[in-house]
Amino acid sequence: MEDKELFLALLNTPSITPNDGGLLAFVEDYLPNFTAKRVDVDGVKNLFLYRKFGEGVHLCFAGHVDVVPPGEGWESDPFEPVEKDGFIYARGAQDMKSGVCAILQICRQVTHFNGTLSILLTSDEEGEAKNGTAKVLEILNEEKLLPDFAIVAEPTCEKNFGDTIKIGRRGSINGTIELMGEQGHVAYPQNVKNPIHQIATILPKIAEHAFDEGDSVFAPSKLVITDIKAGNNVTNVTPKTLKLMFNVRNSPSTKIENVERYIRSIFGLLYLVNNPGKEQLKFNLELNESAKPFLTDKSSILIAHLSRSIEEVTGLVPELSAGGGTSDARFFAEFGVSVAEFGVMHDTIHAANERCYLSHLRGLINVFKLLVEKF
Numbered sequence: 001m002e003d004k005e006l007f008l009a010l011l012n013t014p015s016i017t018p019n020d021g022g023l024l025a026f027v028e029d030y031l032p033n034f035t036a037k038r039v040d041v042d043g044v045k046n047l048f049l050y051r052k053f054g055e056g057v058h059l060c061f062a063g064h065v066d067v068v069p070p071g072e073g074w075e076s077d078p079f080e081p082v083e084k085d086g087f088i089y090a091r092g093a094q095d096m097k098s099g100v101c102a103i104l105q106i107c108r109q110v111t112h113f114n115g116t117l118s119i120l121l122t123s124d125e126e127g128e129a130k131n132g133t134a135k136v137l138e139i140l141n142e143e144k145l146l147p148d149f150a151i152v153a154e155p156t157c158e159k160n161f162g163d164t165i166k167i168g169r170r171g172s173i174n175g176t177i178e179l180m181g182e183q184g185h186v187a188y189p190q191n192v193k194n195p196i197h198q199i200a201t202i203l204p205k206i207a208e209h210a211f212d213e214g215d216s217v218f219a220p221s222k223l224v225i226t227d228i229k230a231g232n233n234v235t236n237v238t239p240k241t242l243k244l245m246f247n248v249r250n251s252p253s254t255k256i257e258n259v260e261r262y263i264r265s266i267f268g269l270l271y272l273v274n275n276p277g278k279e280q281l282k283f284n285l286e287l288n289e290s291a292k293p294f295l296t297d298k299s300s301i302l303i304a305h306l307s308r309s310i311e312e313v314t315g316l317v318p319e320l321s322a323g324g325g326t327s328d329a330r331f332f333a334e335f336g337v338s339v340a341e342f343g344v345m346h347d348t349i350h351a352a353n354e355r356c357y358l359s360h361l362r363g364l365i366n367v368f369k370l371l372v373e374k375f
């Protein structure tokens with residue numbers, strides 16, 4: 001199929017997470033020269049395709065065929081792609097059927113490669129991401145089929161096509177603190193332990209606290225308070241408990257242990273030092289790490305080849321970034337695979353009237369073509 005014809009066919013297929021809409025079977029048929037391995041877990045469909053051309057490296061192109069629900073406010077049917085002013089409008093145009101289209105085209109057209117080329121596609125990236133890429137990599141690891149290098153074709157560009165590669169991602173640490181006081185009558189504050197007053201002296205020390213200073217790739221890892229609840233919705237009773245929730249998007253230099261140590265010291269000894277005469281606070285702290293941070297070595301051959309390919313196609317030297325939310329690239333990193341993300345622009349992802357320049361899709365195909373030649 002022509003690039004545009006294939007892109008429209010992918011967009012025409014509703015594949016709201018975790019439904020693949022039949023796209024994985026379509027992909028399998030589209031690349032008959034590749035060996036297919038289906039990994040279906042609890043209703044989630046995944047596909048791994050590989051082809052050995054030579055004895056060299058194993059390069060994997062990865063992505064997802066699922067999309068987020070269209071939501072409201074569309075000017076056209078989100079699953080009936082519309083072409084206008086050089087754009088294609090449809091759900092998934094940027095995130096990430098453009099990437100999937102580029103992967104399929106390059107893998108179908110390639111005739112020589114100095115090693116093994118593979119494709120890993122899941123239908124569980126936009127959802128829980130539990131039975132998708134992570135599960136496939138577990139199996140590949142057992143079967144000694146793990147790639148050396150992986151490109152995740154997620155949309156990464158900020159203002160111009162070619163301006164950004166993601167070479168890492170921040171992790172995400174969620175926290176809940178429950179502060180236990182004693183309920184009482186507002187007229188006798190000396191007799192109550194009011195958790196709202198207790199937290200008042202602490203908030204300035206935790207709100208926006210930076211656990212590290214960041215560097216050229218990572219922003220500082222800051223604590224962001226997302227919720228505080230206490231009280232009985234009245235003016236004459238002080239509450240018994242207060243619940244505070246927060247999140248830290250962390251770089252590799254801040255670990256969950258650093259967050260735990262800091263919170264415990266602020267609510268423990270430091271509270272006593274800063275509030276002489278007051279009793280020790282009673283609190284529970286719960287922390288969980290929903291994603292681990294990672295960073296691919298900037299001097300990796302993958303980053304060098306990808307940057308050069310982008311520069312040759314677009315004239316831009318891409319910035320190496322680790323911004324944004326989490327993606328499946330983290331799973332490759334956990335298995336020790338050198339991974340980078342590159343795709344089209346991300347300015348309309350998950351929004352109504354999502355759109356992608358057709359010229360950017362063609363640029364992406366050309367970048368991947370050059371990349372494959374460089375290995």
Ligand SMILES: [Zn+2]
Nearest residue numbers: 095096125154
């Ligand atoms: Zn995506």
